[in-house]
Amino acid sequence: MNYQDSYRQAPASFRHRSRIHSRKYGIAGWWITRFRQTGAWDRGLEGVLAAIYIASIFAAVIGALGTPTGLGTWIDIIIFVSANTGLFILAVFLLSFLMSLLYIPLPRLIFSASAYTAYLAYYIQEEASLGTFFITVTTGIFILSAYVLGSFFQIWLGRMNILKKILLSLLPAAWFVFLILFHPTIEQHESESAFADAENSPSLSLPDPGEEGELEVIHLHYGNGEDRHREQFNENVDLISTNVDASLYIEENEWPGWRTRFWGFDQTSLPLNGEMWLPDGQGPFPLVLIAHGNHRMENFSDGGYGYLGEHLASHGYAAVSIDQNFVNFSNWTGIPDEDMKLRAWLFMQHLLELQRFSETEGNLLEGKLNMDSLALIGHSRGGQAVAMVADHERFFENDPSLAGIEELEVTSIVGIAPTDQEVDDTRPAPGNVNYLTLHGARDGDVHNFRGDRQYSRTSFTNEGDFVKSAVYIADANHSQFNTDWGRADMRLPGSLFLSREQMMEPEEQRELTKVFISAFFEVTLRENEEYLPLFKDVRTGREWLPETQYVTRYLDTSYEPLVTFNSSNPRDTFPEGVEASGENFTEWEKVSTEDRKGGNKAADGVIFEWDQEGSYTLSLPEEYRDNYFGEDFNTFSFSMAQMDKELENYQGVTDPELHIRFVFDDGNEVSAALDDYDRLPDSVWTQYSRYPFLEEHFRDGKYDEAIQPAFHTHMIPVEAFTEENVLGDLEEIIFEFSEGPGRLIIDDIGFFSE
Structure with a gap:
């Protein structure tokens, strides 16, 4: 269709006004006419336009939730929605006016709004690396859903009786019910319980290691007392810790000004913040340090292991969840290049600081910590960091800030869904240390069983008694090991598309975490071998563990x-x-x-x-x-x-x-x-x-x-x-x-x- 044809097909009132303006005002009149006729083809489609705008707001909210600024969720939403509204109006006006200048015979406002909203939806998903073909399909469904919502609005804006409106509304309603509920599963998705055939393996007649212990727990925090975001590490700290200089591992350009403004410090003065659960007793108690992995820097992660720290403390361990949020990723400032080394380095700095606390006369922790009985637990990137600490001589040389670390011997390490990246062209290979790894088969983040590789590289000599075990859990995922990370292993919008059909409940996943880790420490830190059969045959712990399939590996120094x-x-x-x-x-x-x-x-x-x-x-x-x-x-x-x-x-x-x-x-x-x-x-x-x-x-x-x-x-x-x-x-x-x-x-x- 040429421009003259499209002009002839335009509404008569527009054609009449166009001729008058063209004769009276010339070129200026033509521009005015084209401007006035921008929405000529959108008459009667106001409901569709409103639905597309609502869809753009939905996309903006998803973007805000997936890209926190640290200012607060509601402030983020207001900022993103406001920016979206301005960009929506500007984009729709410019594109639709251009289409009017070109006499394109389409509902120009609808088309322009659709193009903007589709681009926004595509961009948000592309930032989450969801895959080009997948994004294209989901973006198409998203825009189609906006049109379906628009048809619903049009039905209720139209002149018809209420019964007809209700009946016609059932079609768009069915579409959205379909989108929400339609999630078919592959035929083989059901996991057979490891306890289905357990008659040949009697259960252990021992106290459930997942049950709360008998000791009362004291809750403490240590830090430099200057944290900008969390009161427990600000004026409410119980112990003042020193700051550490990480400039050996962080270049200046890897710590932008926004990162400094957010945290209040730069790479030369990182705080040592820790949340501690201490048994109420004489001591000294075996020391267990726990570290989170990579999450959004603005969404703090260290508090998510409170369930585990308090549980361990009730069983007589001094447990600490250490703060490494400031080395995590941010959409606004990226992540330091050497973040894996930083995580291991910070682990060792905390060990040295806690040793100083335990040896300082009058300190709250004086005599409370058994520095000869040390265990480290790391989740995700923290899981790789604990293996690097156990093999620190491979990665850390000539660092005066780590003086004395060679005197602190780690007895046991636990990698919860650990990563296993190359650092300095090598990977950690711990020797003569007890090793346990837990990994969920539904892990949508570290979707490969990387702890299996660390298990294989962990070696023993004949010097001492050591064990290693790997546990692959059919219905566990990545995030549910941390109570602050929710159920989804991807940030929005990717989490919208993750299936939850096969996942165990969060409480069950944390229960098995407590069982395996507590039993492992009983064996390796307390030399209580009564719990050793759990790692040789998981069926012996069926009275303690949730029903799912467990695939386990085991070796010790007697092998x-x-x-x-x-x-x-x-x-x-x-x-x-x-x-x-x-x-x-x-x-x-x-x-x-x-x-x-x-x-x-x-x-x-x-x-x-x-x-x-x-x-x-x-x-x-x-x-x-x-x-x-x-x-x-x-x-x-x-x-x-x-x-x-x-x-x-x-x-x-x-x-x-x-x-x-x-x-x-x-x-x-x-x-x-x-x-x-x-x-x-x-x-x-x-x-x-x-x-x-x-x-x-x-x-x-x-x-x-x-x-x-x-x-x-x-x-x-x-x-x-x-x-x-x-x-x-x-x-x-x-x-x-x-x-x-x-x-x-x-x-x-x-x-x-x-």
Whole structure:
């Protein structure tokens, strides 16, 4: 359609006025006419225009909630909505007037308002890195919803009887009900409980480590007394701490002026703020430090572990949640480049400060802290920081501010959904320290099980008794470990699209956190080994833990590997002279497991795939047996992970069976079924978004893989194969797989001693 045609189709009154103005005023009259006719095509669509404006306000509110300024939620909303209103009016006026000048025959105000609102919605989602295709789809649905709302307004602005208005309103109402309630789940989303088959594993007859302890708790705060935002670290502090200079790790341009104005200090004077829960008693008490991860700087995170700190204190630990909010990300000032190092460095500064408190005569903490019994807990980036502290010599050299840290030996570390980034081209590999990691399969932030890699790198020598354990929890997510982070693992607007169908309740997630961490400290800080079976077989704690699937790994210093799968060994021979053979496998090779992104997860293992049945044999030469079986072993152990998602024509959860057969050199053979002692966990399926058909596009495909392999340690008593626990004549170990098709990977084959 050309301009003349569009002009002829315009309302008669506009054409008449246009001719009069053109004759009377010339060019000026034409501009006036075009201005007056800007909304000529929008007559009768006022309700739609109002709905689009409301949609823009909704987007602005989402932007305000997802991008806090630190001035307060309501102030943020007022600022964003006010700015949006001004920009909406300006954008609609300029674009629609331009369309009028070009004689474009469209509802110009509606089109301009739609273009502005669509751009705003797209920009807010793009800032949250939700993925181009996903954003395009959701933006289209958002604008369509604005039109549906506009149709509702138009119905009620129209001249019709009330019954007709109500009936017609049912259609737009149904659309919004559909958007709110429609969130289909993948077929395999239900997680089978780890306690479904628990008859072979008696529960522990011990006090529930998740229950509150008997000690009264004293609540304290320490800091420099000058905090601008929190009274507990301002004039209400109980102990005054020193400031620390972090300029060695923060360049001046990484700490902008707005950051200084917000906090009241720069990188040369970081405060040491801590919230402490102290048992009311004589002491000294084992010291536990807890640190949060990366969250919005303006939304403080350290208070979110009060449930854990108070719980630990009631059981006799001095627990501290340390403040690291000032090194967190801000939309307005970014984040320091060396934030991972900063988090570990601040951990150590707090340790040194607390040591000074405990040794200062007359201090509230004098004699209260056992600095020879130290534990660190870190969540997310804080979880990587605790591993770096335990391996601090790798990352921190020639820093005079850390003088004396080598004298403080950390006994135990806990990584809650930890990150595992490279720092200085390496990653932490703690040695001779007790290690525990907890990770939820529904984690939408650290969506790969990074603690599994830290677990693999944590090593022991023969100096002392140490344990390590990894717990993968089917229905746990990232944020619910912290009471201040809510239920969503992404900030707005991304959290609007996250599925909550598969997540356990926040109280349940925090309950299991208390159970595992308290039991771990009982074992590692108090040497109470009665709680050790919980980490060897999670079913023993079924009276304490919420129902879900737990996939667990375990090793301690009594473990002796039989064979090692590393990069230098092929699939069928090992340096010790042990030989391996396989029968009836469609695939049998040494591989590394991969995470959701295709990166290596952990150490190498051997993968087996079979149609009906297959067997894997380890042949032990006599010389090797004589050497290896000098220990008094009582448990045979191996770790396996389901890889069934990679099976061709995979239709659902597989249910393979495994028998282990010991063959002795006198010809005696004894077989044991894995099901009699443990169960092979099913693959844990995770649907992150509300819409599975968009899962591969959500966050640019980060959630594309519904499954990631998670190793589970299986332990069978040696007495199942030989009554006298005599293994020196063991000639072959045969793994017999059946009930295919199946695909598994195996690692950590060895024995535990008493």
